[in-house]
Amino acid sequence: MKYFWLFLCFLITNSFVAQTKIKGQVIDFDSKVPIAFASITYNNKKLHADWEGKFTIEVKDYKLPIKVNFKGYYEKITYPEPKTINITIKLVTDLNEKKPEIFTENKVNNIIKKVIENRKSNDPEKSLSSFQYKNYEYVQVTANPDSISSKIDTIYKKRLLRKPIIKLDSTNYKFKKFSEKQHLYQTEKVNLIQHTQKQSKETILATRMAGFQQPVYEYLGLKLISYSVYENPFEILEIPVQNPISNFGRRLYNYKLIDTVKIEGRSTYRIYFEPKKLNANRLRGLLYIDSQNYAIAKAHFRIYGVVNINATYTFDYRKDIAIWFPKNRKFRVSKGNNHEDIKILGGTIKFSSDLEELESKNATDQAYVNIESTPFDIEINKDITISKPRVKIEVPEKSLKRDNEYWSSFKKDSLDKRKLRTYTSIDSLSLSERIEHKVFLGRKIINGYFPISIFDVDLRSIVKFNNFEGFRLGLGATTNTxxxxxxxxxxxxxxxxxxxxxxxxxxxxxxxDKKTETWVSASYSNDIFEIAQTNFVTDSRRFKIYDPRPINISTFYNNKLSVLSLESKLFPKTTSYFGISHNEIQPLFDYTFINDNQAYTKYTIAAAQFALQWNPFSNYMQTPMGKIEYEKRHPKFSLQLTQTLPSILDNDFTFTKVDFKTYYELPYLSGQKSSVLLQTGIAFGDVPITHLYSIVPNNLNREAILQRITFAGKNSFETMYFNEFFSNKYASLQLKHTFNKIRLGYKINPEFTIVTRMAVGSNNKNNQHIGIAYKTLEKGFFESGVECNKIFKGFGLVAFYRYGENQLANFDDNIAIKISYYLDLGL
Known part of the structure; x- marks a missing residue:
């Protein structure tokens, strides 16, 4: 009995001195970005948060305050509460603090300098003569069932001028049950990575995707994050960012030496880095730097923004070559501070931020993407033969037909029963809903075709409208494989x-030739064309419900056109075209061309044309279906040469045309993007007006602004009137910047773009063209405006203003208001 009382006294005494552990996270009040290594003071004890702003304290007295401090922020004082074991502390920026960043100390600055100086000797791609390895990569879209509420909610659906409808929403309950049984999606691949000092290549050895017999080849080339931590720019979600161990990166980041730790028995510096602008969504992370050779032994990267990204790189130290070689790479993506859905593989999956442990109203907000890749069968500094080096990625036919026995050797987690169920259930779902067929159909539609049996029907030829033809009804198709x-x-x-x-x-x-996609074609057509327009024959065909510019055009010419052509992708990263054409041209408006004292109201042009599309920074994949541009990088270049053939096929005129175009697009991690389009052309010789340049005008010559409202073009000059300017040489520049969508409610989410366009040109043979009056562009043409696109159901409004030497006398005439339309196919 005495032992019972002794045990009871122990329990009572222990309850008086009991302590409660509280977990917390320090974040920025505005950006919700964690504040690394913030100072936390409680009960006269001081500690620091980790690099993700997280900390743990033992609370003895709930009356004692928790004080949080960090340079550039106001001090935050909060009190712990009973039964609350997770807290989030939000610090407010001190606007009076002139320099709110952590200053880089000399010691850590010298370490980073040595890392940069030794990059070539530590980067396996630069220091090794050759290497190759196989790599197993597993991609998983999943959710933690424990984080999903199983309750059934009551929702009120508002109706205009009517009573709201009350419904029971069981989405959360169904989603929880689904995620308990299987993952949302998964795919695997095994690839062979080969690298020499001159070239590198990836060969897919095996691949399988849940729900698909044939994989979505574009995924196989998807580069969500750079393979090498030394790469600059460092790529995340196919968007380049400055690497913190690059020379330019030192201007953007601050560094802090935390401590030293042992990895594989070698001493490493643990260094934290973050942007100098604390609210920026650039990289933050931890670098483990070998104290002897200044190589990266381990790395953690985080980005907080439109999406939240967490990446971890681990390495093995190879004593035989004194190199830290990649061992494992993990990558996780979850929803950030965006309100838009993130799309993967054509399907919409919603991700949530993990900054605050709040229960989401939307169950699918708990979903996230995990990617893990592990090298094996590593061979270093051996003779390597790279076959077909012209393509960056090759997908052999046999890689699509691996059996379950092959894949079983890569099972890493025998306890993950959801993995196998995902393949079987999604394969059944694919058969019932014909997902694979929808992807095939989407590829066709995005190029403007709809497959019916052995024909692909041309969707763009069914209905058109312009001022000359009125409604144009038609039918077109091409045979398929x-x-x-x-x-x-x-x-x-x-x-x-x-x-x-x-x-x-x-x-x-x-x-x-199938490998080079070389086609020989012969064609004949009898059709009409807009005057003075340059069409690059190598431009890719994209689907449009309508082409807005021709709606208001009246000046066309009839052309009986015969062409013999050769089109090929023989040379790396290029599409080339060569053709010989015979054109019988009849202008369908009052026009006479004077040449060598002879008047022409109709004429014949025989010409040879060479065109080249060159995408030097893009990467290509060879698949059983053909070559695919899987990594579209900029800038891209187009060159087109046209030369008439004197005294051949009844040619009437001698002239030469040279046309050039380059396009550059820069995406940002914030979701915004900027673009530049430069286009120029020059024509030598005797050129009729049908083959001059009018630089894509798109404005009607009417008095009132509202009378000039039409549909806006993609890259047209909205304040330039039709047939106002013609040139035999010109240059145009277009600058655009697109911001993120703005949520205004009720499906009204406009996307704003600011645009500036300018052009300059000349025409030194104006007296050759009779019947049509026009001006020239020696003084230049300038317009700027704002596009408010996708306001509702794809429709938007744009407004432009014309200025400069060619500004019109009446203020109203310089203003153009247009309707825009963007079709989102979800592909």
């Missing part, structure tokens, strides 16, 4: 209700 892989025939017919004329065309083609 179900008919033949070697031969194809494209054809169309159209009828204008206003001009009462039939137009048609036919193009048979033969595939000379």
């Amino acid at each position: 179900k008919w033949s892989e070697k031969y194809k025939v494209a054809f169309y017919g159209a009828y204008g209700l206003k001009d009462d004329e039939l137009k048609f065309g036919i193009t048979p083609s033969y595939l000379v």
Whole structure:
């Protein structure tokens, strides 16, 4: 009995001195970004948060305050509360503090300098003569069932001028049950990475995707994060950011030496880095630097913004070559401070931020993406033969047909029963909902076709409208691979209700070489074309519901066109075209061209044309379906040369045209993007107005602003009137910056873009063109405006203002207001 009382006294005494552990996280009040190594004081004891702003304290007295301090912020004082074991402390920026960043100390600055100086000797891609390894990569879209509420909510759906509808929402409950049984999505691949001092290549050895017999090849080339920690710029979600161990990166980041730790028996510096602008969404992280050779032995990276990203790199130290070689790479993506859905593989998956442990109303906000890749069978400094070095990634046919026995050798977690269920259930779902067919159909539609049996129907030829033809009704199609892989025939017919004329065309083609996608084609057409327009024959075809500019155009010419052409992707990263054409041209407006004292109201042009599309910074993948540009990088360049053929095929004029275009697009991690389009052309010789340059005008010559409201073009000059300027040489520059969408409610989410366009040109043979009055561009043309796109159901409004030497006398005439439309196919 005495032992019982002794035990009871022990329990009572222990309860009086009991302590409660509280976990907390320090974040920025505005950006919700964690504040690393903030100072926390409680009960006269001081500690620091970790690099993710997290800390743990033992609370003895709830009356004692928790004080949090960090340079550049006001002190935050809070009191712990009983039964609350997780707290989030938000610090407010001190606007009176002139320099709120952590100053880089000399010691850590010298360490980073030595890391930069020794990059070449520590980077395996630079220091080793060659290496190759196999790599297993597993991608998983999943959710933690424990973080999802199973309750059934009551929702009120508002209706205009009617009573709201009350419904029971069981989404959370169903999602929790689903995620308990399986992952949302998964895919695996095994690839062979080969690298020499001159080139590198990836060969897919095996791949499988839940729900697909044939993989989505674009995924196989998806580069969510750089393979090498030394790469600059460092890529995250295919967006370049400055590497913290680059020379320029030192201007953007501050560094702090935390301590030294042992990795594989070698002493390493643990260094934290963050942007000098604390609210920036650039990289933050920890670098473990070998104290002897200043190589990276381990790395953690975090980004907080539109998406939250967490990446971890681990390395093995190879004593035989004194190199830290990649061992494992983990990558996680979750929803950040964005309000828009993040799309993966054509399907919409919603991610949530993990900064605050708040229960989300939307169950799918708990979903996240995990990627893990592990090298094996590593060979270093051996003779390596890289086959087909012209393509960056190769997908052999056999890689798509690996059996379960092959994949079983890569099982890492036998306890993950959800993994196997994911393949079987999603395969069944794919069959029932024909997901694979929808992806195939999407590829066709995005290029403007709809497959029906052996034909792909041309969606852009069905209905059109312009001032000359009125409504143009037509039907066009091309044969597909179900008919033949070697031969194809494209054809169309159209009828204008206003001009009462039939137009048609036919193009048979033969595939000379499948690997280089070399086609020989012969075509004939009898159709009308807009005057003074330059079309680059190598431009990719993209689907449009309508082409807005021709709606208001009246000046066309009829062309009986015969062409013999060769198109190929023989040279790396290029698409080339060569053709010989015969054109019988009849202007369909009052026009006479004077050349060598002879008047022409119709004429014949025989010409040779060479065109080249060069994407030097893009990467390509060779698949059983052909070559795919899987990594589209900028800038891209287009060059087109046209030369008439004197005294051949009844050619009437001698002239030469040289056209050039380059496009550059820069995306940002914030979701915004900037773009630059430079286009120029020059024509030598005797050039009729049908083949001059009018620089894509898109404005009607009417008095009132509202009378000039039409649809805006993609890259057209919205304040330039049709047929106002013609040039035999010109240069144009277009600058754009697109901001993130703004949520205004009720599906109204406008996307704002600021645009500036300018052009300059000349025409030194104006007296050759009779019947049409126009101006020239020696003094330049300038317009700027704002596009408010995708306000509702894809529709938006744009407004532009014309200024400079070619500004018009009446203020109203310089203003253009247009309607924009963007079709989102979700592909």
